[in-house]
Amino acid sequence: AQSVTQLDSHVSVSEGTPVLLRCNYSSSYSPSLFWYVQHPNKGLQLLLKYTSAATLVKGINGFEAEFKKSETSFHLTKPSAHMSDAAEYFCVVSDLTSASKIIFGSGTRLSIRP
Amino acid sequence: DGGITQSPKYLFRKEGQNVTLSCEQNLNHDAMYWYRQDPGQGLRLIYYSQIVNDFQKGDIAEGYSVSREKKESFPLTVTSAQKNPTAFYLCASSFQGADTQYFGPGTRLTVL
Numbered sequence: 309a310q311s312v313t314q315l316d317s318h319v320s321v322s323e324g325t326p327v328l329l330r331c332n333y334s335s336s337y338s339p340s341l342f343w344y345v346q347h348p349n350k351g352l353q354l355l356l357k358y359t360s361a362a363t364l365v366k367g368i369n370g371f372e373a374e375f376k377k378s379e380t381s382f383h384l385t386k387p388s389a390h391m392s393d394a395a396e397y398f399c400v401v402s403d404l405t406s407a408s409k410i411i412f413g414s415g416t417r418l419s420i421r422p
Numbered sequence: 423d424g425g426i427t428q429s430p431k432y433l434f435r436k437e438g439q440n441v442t443l444s445c446e447q448n449l450n451h452d453a454m455y456w457y458r459q460d461p462g463q464g465l466r467l468i469y470y471s472q473i474v475n476d477f478q479k480g481d482i483a484e485g486y487s488v489s490r491e492k493k494e495s496f497p498l499t500v501t502s503a504q505k506n507p508t509a510f511y512l513c514a515s516s517f518q519g520a521d522t523q524y525f526g527p528g529t530r531l532t533v534l
Contacts, residue, residue, distance in 0.1 A: 342522070352465075414464045
């Protein structure tokens with residue numbers, strides 16, 4: 309069965325410093341992996357998606373993620389945090405038992421210090 | 423302007439009352455989904471529908487019901503049988519067989 313684990317429930321960084329949000333997955337096959345962002349009381353917005361075309365995936369708002377099969381990781385990074393990046397971030401894996409279903413991590417809340 | 427709309431944004435109901443949450447999409451997506459989000463938790467799947475007039479239970483379907491009479495619409499009814507209905511409810515849609523889902527803005531339901 310597929311699963312995804314977000315290693316930090318809360319990450320706090322200073323504005324202008326790098327961001328690292330960690331995600332590990334479990335899957336028997338190469339899954340599709342996603343990062344979504346959710347601002348307070350809003351829906352989820354797709355940041356980026358990995359589908360095996362390239363291990364380094366660039367997303368919106370300067371975010372990128374690297375797929376590392378040997379480490380079963382898909383960490384999200386950004387070189388320089390902005391105040392507007394403060395939000396909840398979800399790592400998501402496709403559910404191979406159903407073409408349309410996806411499985412969510414528990415989320416990481418990113419706080420940005422001025 | 424294409425997208426997914428959910429209404430209302432905030433909803434208050436008395437305990438024991440059924441309530442229906444609206445979800446509409448004009449993206450021509452075949453599949454639609456309902457998720458529940460509680461504080462500090464990821465999203466949990468309530469129901470999903472891959473085509474009109476067909477739907478399947480997700481992981482936490484008890485106390486909820488849905489219908490899919492039109493491709494564009496997938497309303498969710500929270501019944502009085504749902505023991506803890508206060509939560510943030512998110513609707514999503516996708517093309518059939520595609521794993522990328524697009525989300526609406528959500529409805530926050532509070533049962534008093």
